[in-house]
Structures are given as C-alpha cells and as structure tokens.
Amino acid sequence: MRNKFLETGEAGFHPVRKIKVVLSGLAFAVRYDFSVTYKLFLSVAVLGVFFLFRQWVDFLLLAAATAMMLQAELFNSAIEALCDFITTEENHKVKVIKDISAAAAGICILLWAIILLVEGYRVLHFIIGS
Helix, strand or coil: CCECCCCECCCCCCHHHHHHHHHHHHHHHHHHCHHHHHHHHHHHHHHHHHHHCCCHHHHHHHHHHHHHHHHHHHHHHHHHHHHHHHCCCCCHHHHHHHHHHHHHHHHHHHHHHHHHHHHHHHHHHHHHHC
C-alpha cells in the first residue's frame, strides 16, 4: 500500500488486502495472546445465545462492548510488544507506558465484564423464567 506521507510502497487502495491484514493481526493475537483468545471465545458464545433468542439490543450492546474490549487488548499488546522491542532492560519510563496501556485495557475489560454479567443474568433469567 502506498504511504501518502513517505511516498513509498505500491499505489492504490486494496480493500481485500486491508481485510487480510486485519484478519492476520487478529489471528496472530488469538494464537499468541491468551487474554485475547478467551475473551473473544467467551463473547462469541454469549453473542450466539443472544442471537439465538433474538435479543437484538443485548446482542448489539455486547458486540459493541466486545469490539471495544478487543481493540483495547490489541492496542495494549501492541504497545507492550513495541516497548519490549525497543528495550529489554528494566526501564521506569517503559514501565509507566506499559502500566498506562494496561490501565486503558483494564477499564474496557471491566465495562465488558459488567455488560457480560448483566446481560448474561438477564438471558439466564429469561431462559429459566420461560
């Protein structure tokens, strides 16, 4: 893909190539980062239940929360990998950067977990109450 700022690379926009890059990055994260893997599979399972019971608002709310959580996890993993690539030695500034990144991911994970628990309770109540 052409870099418009550096004027390097191939010219033209290729949406299929963009999709391949996205899927490649997600596959890498799922394969090598357990925190991404289990959260993604847990969300897909609960989303399947919402889809099955036609709970569209719940489905969309959890899908949005899952997307936000995964995005935060992926950014956190990328920032940590970049920091580890730059220096393997213990560095206070790198620790602060990693801690801030983890805090941002943690906030998103907390919101995702709350939504997952509340919506899961509602679906369980719906199933048992019916």
